[in-house]
Amino acid sequence: MSTATEDRIDFYPTHEADGIRFRRGRPLPFGATIVPNGVNFSVFSSSADSCTLVLFNKHEPRPFAEIEFPREFRIGDVYSMIVFDLDYETLEYGYRFSGPWDPAAGLRFDKTKILSDPYARVLGGRDVWREQPDWNDIYQHRARLSFDDFDWEGDTALEIPTKDLIIYEAHVRGFTADPSSKVSAPGTFAGLREKIPYLKSLGVNCLELLPIYEFDEWENNRRHPETGELLLNYWGYSTVGFFAPKAGYAATGRLGMQVDELKNLIKELHRAGIEVMLDVVFNHTAEGDQRGPYISYRGIDNRTYYILTPEGYYYNFSGCGNTLNCNHPVVRNMVLDCLRYWASEYHIDGFRFDLASILGRDQNGAPLSNPPLLESLAYDPVLSKCKLIAEAWDAGGLYQVGSFPAYGRWAEWNGKYRDSVRKFIKGELGMVGEISNRIQGSPDLYWYRGPTASLNFLTCHDGFTLRDMVSYNGKHNEANGEWNNDGANDNNSWNCGWEGESTDPGVNALRRQQMRNAATLLFLSRGVPMLLMGDEMGHTQGGNNNSYCHDNAVSWLDWRNVEKEKELLRFFTKLLAFRHAHPVLRGNRFFEHRDYVGSGKPDIGFHGTRVGQPDWGGASTVLAYLLCGKHATPQDNDIYIAINMYWDGLPFQVPPASDGKSWRVAINTSMRSPEDIYDSAGGPRVDSAEVIVGGRSIMVLVA
């Protein structure tokens, strides 16, 4: 008896047309799946009249076959077909849907358009970054097949406890595109891989990548009216296909091998102990509003994929033309399928959801109290160890920091952390009470969730870099070609006395000190810290706080700063090591403000310039606190932190250390390198009962 795998009836075709042999397929899974002897194509549309599979050879302008799905190949609203004898490597496929044109009813079928598969795992058409596309091509974003047989060997997601994460937010292209990166393939996954040793030595253990789903860098491209600079969709917050990696980010994209190249990067990052988190954009697609192109969703099932007004126009809660209808059961399943695919096939460790509040809106756009999509993601068996982080607001006015539906799983980008710490650092009054909450992991916001719900950050891709935060009072976005009207205005930044680059040594010294202050607060706070790519080496965007369109030196990391800013880089590296070395800084639980281990002092105790006398008043710019190491797991040193955001130096009375030990200076941001930071066990001993903390500076002692 021969083996069953060669013998099944459904391994052979039943139909033939145009020389193509095919048979009825299976409705699930959606997408194109390689099956014995052929490929199973399956696609959903609730209101089409018919569907045609369109087959191309790679890069050919015209299809080599078009096969209409016979009536008996449709089950419910799903069209499926197995096609035989295809070359998996050179095949490109799409669909034509015919159905009513009735925009007021939300129906926009157009049989002249060839549409991408919403489940396409590889997309061609923008194979090489910034290579001019053929605008006359009848099929711009071409679905291809993926082997999905990568040899991961022993690799799996790292599952680093959330409390121990240090996240580094980076743009794949911007990280190494500049020639100063000296990598063999600048601006690609492969180039990033060459910088893994740098990330490891810096001490980050989670790399969060700006969108890497296929997008079109040419979307809305234009020339700057004055400079003539080509402006592109550089950030990529505009998804063409949710299941396909950005081909132009792969050195091997030209060969269609972006899947392997990305997986190899992830495997190598995992080997270095670094998790990979994806910034995912499920709030809208690249199809824009009614004036936008037909890429996929609009022509397949417009009413299902988008939230439409009663007149059939697109709601724009994303600020990008349309809004994905995330709580439609079919779309919800697509999002779930997508994330499961990335978690299982790419070993992704976590996801950060752009404008995540949209994911909690119903099919009319109203916020839901118990959004099924967010609940499904929180309880999904495949995603159960993935970190889920929400950008807890949207462009439609929903702001949910502290109230995002969490199901005990979701963390949030803590926008309040950023805003209040920035204000405090620049010396605003009345911030001390607020700051005490922020450094504790924001118990006022997340009392029901714990401190790991708070993703702490001071800077991210969207806004000033750290260096610009201390160098500019206002944004300088003229290079974006929108007369400085774009980008946020509430930056809470302070230029230290001069707007922009300065040659004044006093100004520059203060700026460096302010950067050290910001970093120290960020990495000593409870919660999950996130660092923006390049902040550790003083990356500047020249005051541009919205660099989304700049595929150039404005955005690209200048690696010469590793040498130029080596003192700052040293400070960051030691600061991250300090956080890793001290479990008392990272807990899963909030402080209880009492002694529950019998150490003789509470887990956290607040002080002012006098022991036991914190000044919570509206004129105060001073706060000190002591973290008791005996309350940490495992037990740790005591850490005392004295923050002086007053402009002049102040004497701080130091509380006694446990067990008669002496305090040692770990960090003093008012000092220049190398006396600004010491190894994790501390540097010089403090023998006096009082220390002078310099103006606008922080002193950290360990014992």
Next chain:
Amino acid sequence: MNLAISEANGIGTARLEGSLDGKTAPEVREQLRPFLAANSKLILDLTKVDYLSSAGLRLLLLLYRELSGRKGQLVLVGVSEDIRTVMSHTGFLNFFTLANSEAEAKQSLA
């Protein structure tokens, strides 16, 4: 795609010429099948391979897995700089032993 297979002292040498891609990889695999059934040491000479696609790389990895599963060995010879770069970017390179010449490959297999 041309393929010439020879065998001496239990070591097989397969010289490939042309493109190794989705069309030719299954043919190469088929032609190597009888040899692999009887031997476990293989040198693949790619000196005259001008193009190695994703499916071609997968064939190499399949051969590697098949041979190493039987405690056999596979050595690649004549991998061009371009192909080596692609193999490095995509992670395939990690699996293979590379040699500069067939003679060197034979030594490493001896």
